[in-house]
Amino acid sequence: MLILHVSDTHLGAMPYGLISRARDIYEAFRETIDIALKERVSLYIHAGDFFDTPNPPPEAYIIAYRGLKKLKEANIKVVAVAGQHDIPKRHAISPLYLLQDLGLIDMLAIDSIASKVFEYGSFSITVYGVSYVLKKSINKINVSKQNDRNILIAHLLLKELGIPSEEADVSLNHIPDGFTYIAMGDYHIKTELRHLCGAPAIYPGATEIHKENECCDKFVALVDLSAKEPIINFIKLKSVRPWIKISCVDAFNCAKELSEKISGLDKNVKRPIVYVEISNTRTENVTKLLDEMINKRLVEYYRIKVIEEGNTIEKGIDRVAEMYEYIDLDKIIQNLVKHEGFAQLLSKYLKEPTRQMADDIIQFLKNNIELVKALESRYEVISVGSLDIDKEKERNVNEEYKEDFKNRGKSSLLTYLSGNK
Numbered sequence: 001m002l003i004l005h006v007s008d009t010h011l012g013a014m015p016y017g018l019i020s021r022a023r024d025i026y027e028a029f030r031e032t033i034d035i036a037l038k039e040r041v042s043l044y045i046h047a048g049d050f051f052d053t054p055n056p057p058p059e060a061y062i063i064a065y066r067g068l069k070k071l072k073e074a075n076i077k078v079v080a081v082a083g084q085h086d087i088p089k090r091h092a093i094s095p096l097y098l099l100q101d102l103g104l105i106d107m108l109a110i111d112s113i114a115s116k117v118f119e120y121g122s123f124s125i126t127v128y129g130v131s132y133v134l135k136k137s138i139n140k141i142n143v144s145k146q147n148d149r150n151i152l153i154a155h156l157l158l159k160e161l162g163i164p165s166e167e168a169d170v171s172l173n174h175i176p177d178g179f180t181y182i183a184m185g186d187y188h189i190k191t192e193l194r195h196l197c198g199a200p201a202i203y204p205g206a207t208e209i210h211k212e213n214e215c216c217d218k219f220v221a222l223v224d225l226s227a228k229e230p231i232i233n234f235i236k237l238k239s240v241r242p243w244i245k246i247s248c249v250d251a252f253n254c255a256k257e258l259s260e261k262i263s264g265l266d267k268n269v270k271r272p273i274v275y276v277e278i279s280n281t282r283t284e285n286v287t288k289l290l291d292e293m294i295n296k297r298l299v300e301y302y303r304i305k306v307i308e309e310g311n312t313i314e315k316g317i318d319r320v321a322e323m324y325e326y327i328d329l330d331k332i333i334q335n336l337v338k339h340e341g342f343a344q345l346l347s348k349y350l351k352e353p354t355r356q357m358a359d360d361i362i363q364f365l366k367n368n369i370e371l372v373k374a375l376e377s378r379y380e381v382i383s384v385g386s387l388d389i390d391k392e393k394e395r396n397v398n399e400e401y402k403e404d405f406k407n408r409g410k411s412s413l414l415t416y417l418s419g420n421k
């Protein structure tokens with residue numbers, strides 16, 4: 001009898017503001033669903049921070065829905081507790097309630113300690129859930145002595161993690177005896193602890209890397225509860241984007257090490273994120289090298305941390321796909337619309353999208369109907385291009401183009417994902 005223990009999927013997160021990173025987060029979640037299906041688990045446990053915010057974007061809801069629906073269709077039960085990211089500050093409810101109302105979560109703990117018994121042929125499992133807000137009440141759980149297997153799911157940082165965080169304020173000793181397996185969430189790095197009664201207390205860690213210190217391998221825990229003593233098998237997530245972390249003293253060594261590490265990457269993995277720690281303030285050469293790597297699509301994103309001599313102060317330099325900064329938007333608009341006055345209005349609107357500007361643009365177009373006609377017909381010319389085709393074909397191409405143009409509005413992370421499938 002298998003369970004899959006997943007934690008901190010943070011659906012809807014967009015680390016460094018990169019769309020590619022938002023997709024990575026969704027892909028890692030989908031991988032956990034695929035693993036649950038492939039391993040034919042009986043129970044999918046989510047230990048909190050399912051969503052990244054209490055107001056997730058539509059993509060996060062839809063990806064959650066699609067994933068959990070697959071589990072339901074495979075008769076895999078889903079239990080979840082809310083993390084601090086899933087809980088609104090006030091006057092609002094957690095987005096997890098929607099998933100429960102849709103019948104996709106079988107047990108959910110948000111503002112109370114939840115428990116539910118699941119029957120599996122010869123034995124039953126009682127699952128207890130403690131959300132982040134109720135962590136202080138964890139010692140009050142009345143653990144059943146009759147059931148074969150008791151599982152605790154909790155989203156909190158245990159003191160035993162030894163991390164300098166004021167939030168790590170609950171000790172393993174506060175957790176009552178009698179659990180077979182303790183499924184933890186909140187800490188993003190895989191960690192194995194053990195309760196005094198012998199039960200493993202496991203943090204599988206987040207499913208993707210949100211901060212440099214969470215690097216690099218990410219896992220879910222596949223737990224076999226067939227025997228009295230659970231057997232834990234950590235499965236490494238394959239979709240996680242690789243990171244290359246190096247520290248070096250000069251540009252030459254940085255370049256050498258980077259090149260070696262990048263060429264050493266498996267061809268099937270995603271473009272890496274590079275994190276360089278350099279103890280020399282002259283970083284121009286490293287920056288130049290990394291910019292080249294970004295332009296050659298060898299690196300997705302990089303970050304340089306400069307450690308100043310004899311000083312613990314570090315300054316970070318963020319470079320998000322530098323090439324985008326070289327794009328001259330004004331020039332593109334000018335070339336697209338081929339009308340200086342209108343191009344200037346559009347540029348201004350993009351920089352400062354006010355209602356007044358939008359009205360001005362509409363008024364400008366109403367006063368320049370010839371320009372509107374020219375712009376509309378130019379699209380058709382662009383779509384046909386220089387193809388040597390007859391009128392009938394031309395019409396078809398135009399129709400296709402219009403259809404494509406209409407669909408562009410629907411382009412999103414989701415269409416990217418389903419297209420990838």
Ligand SMILES: [Mn+2]
Binds near residue numbers: 187
């Ligand atoms: Mn988290």
